[in-house]
Amino acid sequence: MKTGTIHGVGLGPGAQDLLSVRADRLVRSARHVAYFRKAGKPGQARRIVEGMLRDDVIELPMEYPVTTEIPVADPRYNALLAAFYAECTQRLAALTGTGEDVVVLCEGDPFFYGSFMHLYTRLSGQVSIGVVPGITGMSGAWTACGQPMTWGDDVLTVIMATMPEEELTRRIRDTDALVVMKIGRNLAKLRRAVTAVGRQDEAYLVEYAAMADQRVTPLREAESVTPYFSILLIHGQGRRP
């Protein structure tokens, strides 16, 4: 019997018409659609494709056993997630064994800080698996700002706000253009780091880029951020005629 294929499909930053044509076709025609979400929440990937799925679609929500309740450094965090990914892997592999294809919905681009990568590395070599790249959340964010991001020979650095303040400061000082993700609880620390290198007036916070509730705020005016969908940007100012 023919076995199925798993497609990790990048959905882009949030607007339905920012899916690629290839992703749009796969999502609309899929009989089995899997996606990650926090238990009890609809899930952002699923929210993006609302109204696009087949009437007879079979949905496979994969609910994280833990998100922010346990610190990532705690060994229990890793153990819980490893067991979870193993279980998801098994479910998806079993489906392909019956000849069914599965579309795994991925926000942004699947290979750029995506949860799908945990399935991909476990399934590669075992089953047929493909990836459709997507427009990243950071592209959505800099487009929302209405300002070009990188010019000429600009260096772009992408970092997570979870890193220690000293390291954060050093890296913000050492780049032309900057993207910071995972801001949530780290906003005060991030603001101190940006201010320490004198770039506080160049920094913008973008929330829900490319979605209906998109919001761009200069960092100096921001009081808090949406925990999950926030990106901080400093635009490059490189060489140009």
Next chain:
Amino acid sequence: MKTGTIHGVGLGPGAQDLLSVRADRLVRSARHVAYFRKAGKPGQARRIVEGMLRDDVIELPMEYPVTTEIPVADPRYNALLAAFYAECTQRLAALTGTGEDVVVLCEGDPFFYGSFMHLYTRLSGQVSIGVVPGITGMSGAWTACGQPMTWGDDVLTVIMATMPEEELTRRIRDTDALVVMKIGRNLAKLRRAVTAVGRQDEAYLVEYAAMADQRVTPLREAESVTPYFSILLIHGQGRRP
């Protein structure tokens, strides 16, 4: 009279079905389509949309007066390009003045090292102008490698191989995941820099990502590269359960 709008439309890395649904609609319905190209060449942006344009489309090729014939540090380079962008700006603005919309084709994402940015900054505030983000060439490249790019708290650095060797080496040492563009004549220097920090076995060269002639080569096996469509990648190996 109603004035027209200029749309800077990201085409993604090269495959037609990696245009976003929004970009696909704009390109297929456009009456006026503008794009940059080297004089005498078809131009990569135009090549991507081959067969997608309306029968009665009016094309506006914008031909660079200079590409690599004059070093970028030479003042004549800047003067020639500044005059060129001013002229392009005028042509596009004149068209919108007659009520016509124009789609400007942009490889990858328009705000990520794109030539369209030179028009955008000159036209903003003067005419109605919009941007459709696209899948970047680097997303196309890491998807071609079949290996996730950034995990957990990985730092991603994007640099141009044009920078001095010492600076290149320092930055390659100081990042988890790496993207290098503008490789062409700088391959030998780039190889020395990657080797100096002991990462030569982790590095891949991707040429023509997402196109029919896509090619992934480990850096240690690469002898030369396609001047324009080459990206070097080192994948992050960050935290994962």
